[in-house]
Amino acid sequence: MILLGFDLEEFDLPIELGNAISFDEQLTISTYGNTALLALLKEFSVKATFYCTANYAIHKPEVIKQIIMEGHEIASHGYFHSAFVKEHLLQSRLKLQEIAGVPVTGFRMPRMMPVDEQEIADAVYTYNSSLNPTWLPGRYNNFDQPRTWFYKNGVLQLPASVSPGLRIPLFWLSFHNLPMWLLKTLSASTLKKDGYLNLYFHPWEFFNLETKPQYGLPSYIVRNSGNNLLQRLRGFITWAKSKGYTFERTADFVGKVSR
Template sequence: MGFDVEEFDLPLEYGRSISFDEQLQISTNGTNSILKLLRSANVKATFFCTANYALHKPDVIAIIVNEGHEIASHGYFHSDFKTEHLKQSKLVLEDISGTEVMGFRMARMMPVDEAEIKMAGYTYNSSINPTWLPGRYNNFDKPRTWFYDQGVLQIPASVSPLIRFPLFWLSFHNLSLPLIKWMSSAAYRKDGYLNLYFHPWEFTNLHNKEKYGLPGYISKNSGEPFILRIKGFIEWAKSKGYEFSRTNDFASSVMKKQTVIETLAPVQ
């Protein structure tokens, strides 16, 4: 499970003005709810953070690290990207967290140059949603499970087999939990793992249409109902025997297996 910790700038896309302090506070409130949930479930996860958020909330980053979770990069700013931000965000996050930052996820899962990801020093990239969503993603030509590109391990978000229905945050807001569990189980059987991602602001109440301007398919089941949904999903996954891990742990296991395969391969 991964959580994209960013300044809550989503209302700006819908013509609403929200102060930077409130953007930080909403994301922080949601992150605290997530940490409480993970703590009670004894689950470790990955927090993809913007450097901008970390610089303003180093105390939150310290809690995330102290509780055994991974810090990865979500860029420098959530709504502004320059190639140099790849390396800059990594250095800032490593300085604040005191940990090595191995992974990257581009804001809004937008395309990013893998050669630049490699040059910035990342081991893995989780910026692909391997499905098609109008106006957002068109990735049917990409593998739906992990692969390498430019020497960087790619870990796409999970989708269902065959039709590639996205098992991402919006699905957890709008579909019934039994349907989500059924598709997740199918993806797990097919792929051997799930890569799910969410945002802290989903764990806060977003129903104020006048203030945030968010459409119903985003605000639906936000706040406490979303906390309960994710709690129920975690309990279900544990009952199925699924093990939770940080993304860097998964990446390390994949790379070790790949090394063994290459070592055992016959010399041509």
């Protein structure tokens, strides 16, 4: 079972790095990548989960409605991508439900930052996918955390997938920088060990970031962005289907393991 998750947000990464980008351009780049992603998922009849900020959804409600119409899941990615107070947990869920017209049961904290699990439970989420159980320099060191799903404060915690043993992360940056044969090998071993993969990307990665040097993004992010990343994901899905692996929305998977 493979769970594809896409963090659909205002593309504010240049601002985090000290560079300017207008809000309209943030929305345009994320929406461009999301359109390409939806077409790819539709081509392969793959269903996925889109973790959306309420801020993005308010400005692009037609995108949220298309995601739902095409059979995907909407989960919360907070209210804003670069600002957080605990009230945003409930507020984002309610706003997304209002726009999408469907229940929202999952949450992922922007940048996989820590979030109080009791506050997640109080905001009535069923699952939280905000943990990357590995070490990323300058971000976090979660080697002491469980590698696979577990419960905390009554909420199912669904960490991003990392390989057994060395805990090599199988996430968006890996798809930019690792050879695909290695990613497939690590994915197969993780699937054999855990029975599932929880992978995450951002729609803005599927815009050719090499054309925007003014953003000041590091090479390990712009490498294989845009159509190159789309073709890498296409090849991964093709490989996975040839091996008999299936794809599922995260809420559906959570419903099965929590029974």
